Amino acid sequence: MGRFSVRSVLLGLVAPVGALVFAALVCALILALTGNPPLDTVDAMATAAQRPRTLVNSLNSATQYYLAAVAVAIGFKMKLFNIGVDGQYRLAAMLSAALAGAAFMDGVPPFLRVAMTIVAAMLVGAAWSGLAALLKVTRGVSEVISTIMLNAIATYLVSYLLNPARLAENVPGSNNIGTRPITEGGQVPGIDYPGSTSKIFGLVFLAVLVGVVYWFVLSRTRFGFELKATGLSESAAVASGVSVQKMVVWSMLLSGAVAGLVGMPQLLGSSHSYSLDFPPGLGFIGIAVALLGRNHPVGMAVAALLWGFLDNAANALDVSGVPREIVLIMQGVIVLSVVVAYELVRRYRVRAEQRDVGRALGRTKTLEEVSA
Amino acid sequence: MSGGVTLEQKAVSAKRGKRLSPMVYLLIAVGALAVLSLVRVLSGATDLTSSGTVQAALIAAVPIAMAALAGLWAERAGVINIGLEGMMVLGTFGAGYAGYQWGPWAGVAFGLVLGVVGGLLHAVATVTFGVDHIISGVAINLLAPGAALFLSKLYFADAPGGGQKQSPRIADAEKITIPGASDLLGTVEAKRWFFVSDLAGVLRGLTTEVSLLTVLAVALLVLTAWVLWRTPFGLRLRSCGEAPTAAESLGVNVYRYKYLAVVASGAFAGLGGAFLAVSSGQFRDGQTGGRGFIGLAAMIFGNWRPGGLATGATLFGYTDAMALRGSGAVHALLLLLGIALLVVAVIQYRAGHHVLSGVAAAIGVLFAWWYFTSDEVPPELVGAAPYVVTLLVLGLASQRLRVPRAIGVPYQRGQGV
Structure with a gap:
């Protein structure tokens, strides 16, 4: 299969790259039509990209987007559409924030406290998707629906x-309402990055871990095989002894549990409480990132980083009037x-x-031969 | 109690597949009003059937009904449209843009046009390119609010009375009142008699200060029912949603019908958005507040039929109005929900679904218990009512639902089996 490598790699890349180029062209057109020079916009975004702060914030956003994307992808692999990641992570973040911030948690050892928060979030997410x-x-x-x-x-x-x-x-000092702030023992410290005041979320490693586990389960375990088989052909899966109902329940529960993690990096890493301004809509971004990355653990990571960068570079645009x-x-x-x-x-x-097969067979059949 | 007996008989015969006759619908409506009236007398919540509530409910129901109609057009042709929310957002912007400059009706027209643009986008993606319908819908829901806000900053920020996230004021559409009837019914309503005053309140709400937009919406509802169920065009369109390959074999151009249906869907969603913007006096960012999804819910509640979705939209609009009035009346809704669930439990028990009946009864008792042990419903929870009701309908009565058979299935000419 000599042609397999070159052509299929090229074909695999042409879609996302082509889409990016097309989107850039559409936006350039819109900008030009509305009287904003497109090049200035690119310039503003490129300048922003070089700031360490933008890089850190992009990575932090990407961490959340990646978790959301994995949650969506687990469903996608089985042709299940978990649009509910959005509700699952918000409810999970809110309830686990209330738990982590509660006064009785102050006495619990730090590691156990963080673990309890994360497990609580996963359980809430799974329960909501379980419905x-x-x-x-x-x-x-x-x-x-x-x-x-x-x-x-x-x-x-x-x-x-x-x-x-x-x-x-x-x-205090604002109109904001939030859960009781998590005290220091329950937080996950961030990682310093030279030149930036904001820190990289400590839970970026959680996202990496989730990605690795996602890859391992899907490609190296029986459960993952059955999951993909059910997604590709339900009847074939049933014929080989897979219980589709069981797979639906398990994949939805897993998807919900991962969705529960989406809010954790932000909650434990920087905001330390769930308040009115907790980022909404991450579940829908997760759908976009999973689509762009084709449910592939590495592809989704690249897509999440791109999304994170776009979001944070947007902050620079307002300054330049776009x-x-x-x-x-x-x-x-x-x-x-x-x-x-x-x-x-x-x-x-x-x-x-089809063309290759025809060529391999020497020639294609004529219409008369086919109907004969 | 001959009324009750006929009702039950009809319900039994309906289970065998017969459609309910208009007479039965009337009886159900009268029965529902009687229950409402009873709850009003018991709980003292006069807002339940006051003409003000009915007016507010009507205004709230119209955009939901338009979104539901939009869903109906697309789904009857086999295309799932969860991009309704985004198309509605486009409609609100269109109404804001044209409405403040050239009056409400220009706003309505321009909202419709922008809705059509959204519909076309969905049609190109799903029909021509065979993209998954849900994915395309999600993409439109991401794209449309961004586009609307972008344009809003561009056109409204410097307009007099406008802002970055809102348009200048739009004049409201004309309102009609049936003279005489309104005053007469008002006197009767004030008497607070059982049933009679409630009926007067509802009728007064329906004849006082009714916006022409509402009239138009009702006309469109009737028109849709007629086109989709009484014309050859409608039959062909629905055949694309049930069995596209069979339709193809009969010479129907499935692509064309799907395109028309999805574009019509966009137009209705745009109208819904425009009605919302005009009746609330301006375009605002985030104005739709999930009404596209509520419309979808109303359509499912209404079993993919115009009469049903109108009922669903009215019901959800009614809850909306009650929440807006913020009175103790909302509390009475708990009791209503409990009673409705117990009725479902009885129906399911008679049909032999004992587990389902048990679940319905348990949830019903739970709602009734909530009613009797509390004094009010937290206002934050009232908005969730349409969604909870839809989930309950889906979970407890789904065997009565009839989804278009080929919904969401990608279609390619000549590839059918």
Whole structure:
């Protein structure tokens, strides 16, 4: 299979790169049409990229996006659409923040305290996605619909619990409301980076670990094989003795548990409490990153870094007078064009394979021979 | 109690696949109003059926109904459209942009046009390129709010009365009141008689200060029902959602119908957004607040049928209105939900689904218990009602739901088996 290496690698790269170029062109056009010179925008972003602070913040954002992407990808591998990552991580972050900040946790040894917080978040995430799994296996409810509903319910639930009368308190000196701050023993220290005041999240290693485990489970264990098999062909999986219902429940629970981790780097690394300004929408970014990285552990890491960089470079745009939303437009265009590009490449591959087979057989059959 | 008996008989025959007749719908409506009235008398929450609540509910229901119609058009042709939320956002921006300059109706038209743009994008991705429908929808939901905010900063920041995240004021659409009827019904409503005053309150809400936008929305609902179920065009469109290859074999151009359906879906979503912006007087960032998803929920609640989704939209609009009024009336909704769940439990028990019936009864009792042990529902939780109700419907009555068969399945001409 000599051609396997060159052509398939090229074909694998052409879709994401092509989508990025296309998105950049679309944005350049929009900028030009609205009277902002595109080159100035690129310049502003490039200048921002060189600041150590932007790098650190990009890496920190990427850590969260990567975790969200892995959570989504676990479902994708089984053709399950966990749109609910968004609700799962917010509810998990909120409840585990309340637990970690509670007064009785002050006496617990630091390591145990952090571990308890993380495990609590995973359990909450899994429980919330488990509801969708339960509805799917017992009542055949599409997980897309149920997780959309659960996302909204989580929003209202969080705003109910985030009230001074319940799990939260007023943040001194502001209108913000948050859970009781986690004291030093329950925090995860960050890593200093020269030239930047902000630190790299200590839990960046958690994201790496999750990526490695994701890779190992999918490609080196029986469970991972059955998961992929169910996603590729449900009937074939059933025929070889896989219980699809069991796989649905397990993959949703795992996806939810990883979703629970999404808020942890921020919670334990910098904000130390869940408040009104905790970053929302990470679950949807996770979907975008998983798509761009094709559910591959390394691909998603690259996509997460790109996303993180785009988000943080956007801050520099406001200074130079360009609305920072151009980055949101760019991200949306990237997602749309990358999925279209993957589909086009897939169709091209099928045709190329057919051509190769025809060539290998010497010639293609004529229409008369086929119908004969 | 002959009414109750017919109701039950009809319900039994409906289970055997017969459609409910208009008479039964009327009976159900009367029954529901009677229960509502009873709850009002018991709980003293006059807001439950006041004309003010009905008016507010109507205003809240219209954008939801438009989003639900948008979902109906796309899904009946086999295309899932969770990009509704994004298309609605485009509609709100369009209404803000044209509305403050050239009046509310220009706003409505421009909102529709921007919705069509969103629909076209979804159609190109899903129909031409065969991209997964959910993915395309998610992408549109990421793209549209960004685009709207970008444009808003561009066009509204320097406009008089506008801001970075909001448009200048838009004049409201004309409102009509049926003279005479309003005053007469108002007197009856004030008497607080059982049932009669409630009926008067509802009727007064429906005849006083009704926006022309609402009238248009109702007309569009009827038009959709007629086009999709009473014309050859509608039959072909629905056949693309049930069995596209069969439709293809009969000479239907499936691509064209899917395109038309998704573009129409975008148009309705854009209209929904425009109605929202015009009736609240301006475009604001984040104005839709998940109404596209609530519309989707209303459509599912309504079993992919126009009458059903109108009921769902009214119900969700009603909850919205109650939440806005922030009164003890919301508390009464708990009891209503409990009663409804117990009815479901009885129906499921008679159908032989004992486990399901047990679950419904347990949740119903839980809601009733919540009602009797508390004095009010925390306002933060009221907004969750449409979503909870939809999950309950999906979980407890899903065997009555009938999804278009080929929904979400990518279609390619000549590739069918």
